[in-house]
Amino acid sequence: MQRLNDKWMRIIGVPLIALTGQWMMYGYTNIPYPDDWRIPFFYILGSVLVWEVNRRGIIFSRRRYPELVQTLPRVFYQLIWFIVFASIIRISQTFFYQFIGLWHNEDVFQFKPYFFNTLVSVVGTVQIAAYYEGVYLYQQWKISYIETEELKKVNLQSQLDSLKTQIxxxxxxxxxxxxxxxxxxxxxxxxxxxxxxxxxxxxxxxxxxxxxxxxxxxxxxxxxxxxxxxxxxxxxxxxxxxxxxxxxxxxxxxxxxxxxxxxxxxxxxxxxxxxxxxxxxxxxxxxxxxxxxxxxxxxxxxxxxxxxxxxxxxxxxxxxxxxxxxxxxxxxxxxxxxxxxxxxxxx
Known part of the structure; x- marks a missing residue:
């Protein structure tokens, strides 16, 4: 199984996507973006946590369904993993915002922030994972193609050896x-x-x-x-x-x-x-x-x-x-x- 080559995505890509997602979330909920460094800090921290957990889901899915013909169960496994764990982490994080007073709304269980916070994380993760799945599919197809060509060569060699034996x-x-x-x-x-x-x-x-x-x-x-x-x-x-x-x-x-x-x-x-x-x-x-x-x-x-x-x-x-x-x-x-x-x- 190929290792995930995502060093720079983990260092730079995830924090940038987190900041973009947070900006979109505040625009959707019509709440002014607060002048408080703790909010982007905790949001980036949460995004990194979401990606690291979901990254494990990608690795586990590849170990369980590594073959090209197992693409559908592998993708379904990843999707369920993303929805479950991103929801748990983001709902907990949004409640934490309310608890320490970073989310300025009297209704602790207001639907919009919980929903959109989770939605942004799931959609962002799926987009990133889709790219890695595309790379993985290409690599598996390339391996399958090379092995098929090698098998053809072996069969031709076997036929040649057999022919040599015959004559x-x-x-x-x-x-x-x-x-x-x-x-x-x-x-x-x-x-x-x-x-x-x-x-x-x-x-x-x-x-x-x-x-x-x-x-x-x-x-x-x-x-x-x-x-x-x-x-x-x-x-x-x-x-x-x-x-x-x-x-x-x-x-x-x-x-x-x-x-x-x-x-x-x-x-x-x-x-x-x-x-x-x-x-x-x-x-x-x-x-x-x-x-x-x-x-x-x-x-x-x-x-x-x-x-x-x-x-x-x-x-x-x-x-x-x-x-x-x-x-x-x-x-x-x-x-x-x-x-x-x-x-x-x-x-």
Whole structure:
């Protein structure tokens, strides 16, 4: 939440508005402006008090309703706050004037001074607050616009990365090589391998334009993808799936699991004597992807684009952040599973 940048308004603006409002009030009530320094002093003091109290209302409203789509409840909250507290302060101040003899009228509860004193404070506060609300709306719109543009960039990058995976000659060559070996040794397994390879490519092509997809689809994809990996690495790689079924309708950015699996394969030793074990499980509404850490002796260069891509997607979609943890024995990524829409649940 942006801080109120109102230093000079508090120092100069509020006292000037207070003096103008007081002059208007005396003209309205047809009472001669008194030659008494205490009246403008107390009026300025009261105006400063009104603004400081109402300033808190602006801050509280922004904390409670910070988003651009919450503008109406935020403005309504501020308006009620202004009317209530400005009325309390100004009515008390006008009565104080009467009590110490600064307001020269025998009728202590004369309507005009109480009404107009309060009205000037409320109207003055609303005018000042309207300016700050306008600035705040512009700032929120600017943030929303920037985030939207960033999300477009992330989606384009994700599509580009996905396309690179689809046409990656190493990825294609390795799988075709595995398929060639299977054709001569195990035709049935070769047929299944070809089906899984087709399933992987169909999924990659379909996900380019989506921000979120059901976890069930990701799990179906990663099972097909892992079958390709298992065919290639054999006993050097294992996957343990402990995802709870009731989370399968929850949403996740597409191709997230592929990125994490590729990351694990890229940086770890994969041998039958030292197998890479990738675990998928759910915990407290999060999807966890964990693998045992056995780094390659020759470190693989990495710019961490994959992990940054996942984290940026969650951030720009305004969802809880991704948690990354690692020590000497394991690497863990925990991602929030997003509540599905009613339409998804009804399918």
């Amino acid at each position: 990656n000659p190493h990825f294609l060559f390795n799988n075709l090589n595995s398929l060639s070996s299977l054709i001569t040794s195990d035709a049935e397994q070769a047929e299944r391998f070809l089906d899984e390879l087709s399933s992987v490519y169909r999924y990659l092509l379909r996900q380019n334009t989506r921000d979120l997809c059901p976890l069930a689809e990701e799990m179906h994809f990663i099972n097909a993808y892992f079958h390709l990996l298992k065919t290639r690495y054999g006993d050097g790689i294992f996957m343990e799936n402990s995802v709870e079924n009731h989370y399968l309708n929850y949403m996740i950015p597409p191709l997230t699991l592929q990125i994490l699996f590729e990351n694990a394969i890229k940086h770890n030793i994969i041998l039958a004597s030292r197998p890479l074990i990738i675990k998928l499980y759910t915990q407290d509404g999060n999807l966890c992807v964990e693998n045992n850490l056995q780094k390659k002796k020759v470190a693989v260069q990495s710019n961490h684009i994959g992990l940054q891509n996942i984290m940026m997607k969650y951030k720009l979609l305004d969802h809880p952040s991704v948690v990354i943890f690692y020590d000497d024995s394991k690497f863990l990524v925990s991602m929030p599973l997003l509540t599905p829409s009613p339409e998804t649940l009804s399918v």
